[in-house]
Amino acid sequence: MSTWRSNENPMFRSPLSETIFKQKYQHEGCETWTDLARTLAYDVCGNLLSEEEVNELSNLISDLKFIPGGRYLYYAGRDNKFFNNCFLLKAEEDTREDWANLSWKSESCLMTGGGIGIDYSVYRGSGEILRGTGGVASGPIPKMQMINEIGRRVMQGGSRRSAIYASLNWKHKDIDEFLVSKNWDDMEICGGVEDLEKGIVGDLITMGDLKKKNFNFPCPLDMTNISVNYDTEWLLNYWKTGDVGAIFSENVRQALSTGEPGFSFNFFDKEEETLRNACTEVSSADDSDVCNLGSINLGRIDSIEELSTVVELATKFLMCGTLKAKLPYEKIYDVRQKNRRLGLGMMGIHEWLLKKGHKYEIVPELENWLSVYKGVSDKVSKEFADQLDLSRPVANRAIAPTGSIGILAGTTTGIEPIFAVAYKRRYLKGGNRWHYQYVVDAAASEIINIYGINPDSIETAIDLAEDYERRIKFQAGVQRYVDMSISSTINLPEWGSKLNNEETVAAFAETLSRYASDLRGFTAYPNGSRGGQPLTKVPYSEAVDKLGEEFEESIEAHDICDITGHGGSCGA
Helix, strand or coil: CCCCCCCCCCCCCCHHHHHHHHHHCCECCECCHHHHHHHHHHHHHCCCCCHHHHHHHHHHHHCCCEEECHHHHHHCCCCCCCCCCEEEEECCCCCHHHHHHHHHHHHHHHCCCCEEEEECCCCCCCCCECCCCCCECCCHHHHHHHHHHHHHHCCECCCECCCEEEEEECCCCCHHHHHCCCCHHHCEEECCCEECCCCEECCCEEHHHHHHHCCCCCCCCCCEEEEEEECHHHHHHHHHHCCCCHHHHHHHHHHHHHCCCEEEECCHHHCCCCEECCCCCCEECCCCEECCEEEEEHHHCCCHHHHHHHHHHHHHHHHHHHHHCCCCCHHHHHHHHHHCCCEEEEECHHHHHHHCCCCCCCCHHHHHHHHHHHHHHHHHHHHHHHHHCCCCCCCCECECCCHHHHHHHCCCCCCCCCCCCEEEEEEEECCCEEEEEEEECHHHHHHHHHHCCCHHHCCCHHHHCCCHHHHHHHHHHHHCCCCCCECCEEEECCCCECCECHHHHHHHHHHHHHHHHHCCEEEEEECCCCCCCCEEECCHHHHHHCCCCEEEEEEECCCCCCCCCCCCCCCC
């Protein structure tokens, strides 16, 4: 199998990369990837950097060594400049006014194309007395469901469905209900039909049954990723007693069986940073904070000296973005000016490891590169802010899942290992029809063809599903160099299998709790837990034979889950 290259866009490594570009980002004036790179560099930095630096930035983007977040790519050359991927919102007061205001803020943000993340912990529990009316509170979960329905109906920026995140503190009165709020298999729609004469009971129909049959069937909180917030009190109690507690144990059980809720770890000086974006890598304590994302492609960078240059220019690009990005309402401008968060991330880490003959581990050479990433971004953000007479960023680094832009770059996404050497990708085409496309992972293809590596020898996320501690340990190692968080989803075997079942819950909880203080978040995806999966592993030979072929699925689709499994917008 020869290495594929596009005639129109020669930096693309696979037909899928070009498909992503044409479906999501190509438009009049940006007909090629090089056109878009040049337009974007001038849109964002044209009057803030020297001509030489703008040209160099344009080349870095064109060469896929630095790729801004998906909203930057989408709005390049367009009249509106809604460059931000996500917005972080907070239920600030448990009042009727705040309930209404939260809906308005959510809809305003979603309509720009950005996802939203909301912490609901301030809302009182269900059944508590409302002194003003004499009634009782409904609790935060109904509000989450209301926001979910807004997300279902709002086509973000007129181009895609919504991405939403919701969190709740582990001590909240409604936490038990929250933990099972997405257990669709337990939600009966129609009971069985009894035949009294024959004593036969018909099949039970649940939300889960219909979700598996049609991934777009509307289920509670299906547009929303959910996580439990754990604070310093929880951590200190675990350190003191060695007991993770009933809530944490049940959280683990739910994560291993359904994939949700996730875990949001907010300890010590980060305790107030309970707000997260839709994919959880950006954190804040301030309502109406904003994501500002871009990712360095480690797989395309040849030396640590080149890395330093890329980090410097990428940091300056994101700083310029804090002056150029249009925002949905005034408060976000104020918070952006105060915090000026930069979300400089990385992708292609596993490709980089494979090229250098390393396993999926934190090796000393990787630590050296990560130290440059951290040190240069901190130094440049301060110096450039002072040069422009701006507030200094309160944080500089967050690693997004880079779902779509990782495929665009033809590399491994975020800190994730290669999902599979070959797979079928399910995607939406024409707005309402599901299609399949056979894919050979572009990074794997490069390594196979250039270095002669046996495809069966490449360690993948499917393989590492049987050794989850290695995944957790790797994330904890990278987190040392990241001042916000990392979005990473650990693949696990199917619930009920030999390696993932009721008997494995306690061991998993013990392992995760040991690493909790070194993490900012954690999510898992048990194989098959959410019905119609966007990616399905296939044999390498099968994908090679059918490469480039497209197959239409018979059902119509009305909502879309991003191919990362994160539900949408971060890095898309």
